[in-house]
Amino acid sequence: MKCIQYSRFGAASEVLSLSEIPTPDPAPGEVLVELTHSGVNPSDVKARSGARPGVTKPPFDQIIPHSDGAGRIVAVGDGVANARIGEQVWIWNGQWQRPFGTASTHICLPSNQAVPLPDGISSETGAVLGIPGLTAAHAVFGGGDISGQTLLIQGGAGTVGLLAVQLAKLGGAKVIATARGDGLVEAEKAGADVVLNYADPDLSQHILAANGDAPVSRIIEVEFGLNISTDADVIAPNGTIAAYGSAKEMAPTLPFGPLLFKAVKVDILLIYLLPKGQRDVAIAKLHDALTANALSCPIAQTFSLAQTAAAHDAVEAGNRAGAVLVEVQS
Structure with missing residues (x-):
């Protein structure tokens, strides 16, 4: 071979x-x-x-x-x-x-x-479907039903981000995505309800405004270290930050106080180590979306x-x- x-x-x-x-x-x-x-x-x-x-x-x-x-x-x-x-x-x-x-x-x-x-x-x-697909599916659905929730997808124009936008919409969530340049259009095409420039210095305010001044339930995070302060600003009490990447800042400083007093769950995802039951759920979500022609x-x-x-x-x-x-x- x-x-x-x-x-x-x-x-x-x-x-x-x-x-x-x-x-x-x-x-x-x-x-x-x-x-x-x-x-x-x-x-x-x-x-x-x-x-x-x-x-x-x-x-x-x-x-x-x-x-x-x-x-x-x-x-x-x-x-x-x-x-x-x-x-x-x-x-x-x-x-x-x-x-x-x-x-x-x-x-x-x-x-x-x-x-x-x-x-x-x-x-x-x-x-x-292996790394990008399973990461997106588990990041979106790893906490259970998302119907009626608002999800923030940081980096909504990357491969994982575009898949996560589509899966979140299929799951019945409102989706706010961040991107930049041509990615703003790509995330919108994928189905995001609101797409914001992640380089905006007032990003936190715009995220909250896009959700009627209410915090978001779940954040899908591609750059945990860079974005944790923004995430802490906009996450709802008892919300979850599902982080699958932090390439630009691998040793982040956490705003522990804001996270503590919202009882935020930080869920760090490494899809290689996903337990069988959770992997089976993610595979089923991907296959259901593909069969319904709802995932590109x-x-x-x-x-x-x-x-x-x-x-x-x-x-x-x-x-x-x-x-x-x-x-x-x-």
């Missing part, structure tokens, strides 16, 4: 190489998936570049990157029903704590990590397998209107 590998940290163009290695056979409980697309996420880029705190070398001698992908099951190991052969599936945690991920023509992994795609849903969409997964750029380094560069550059994919069979 063809794949992209790296054995040391560094710039994508310097450490990622196109290789050919034997196609593995599925072990007991595993499936072999012939992939069509691999999703490239910021976490993949950080892992390859060595940007994770305290990590000085790759955890395995050779790594095939990426955790998200989609394709077709072509073989099964002992204990997996032969009926699964031929299923179109999407992948979660493809390279989480494992050496070989989805930047490859094939992947072997536990059967439950290959989720059947709903009928009529493309592999391109499937390759976005935006794709910003698609690259060939040989262009994976350029795909990493595109993710690192930011300012994307959607996901970055690698078409692994090309």
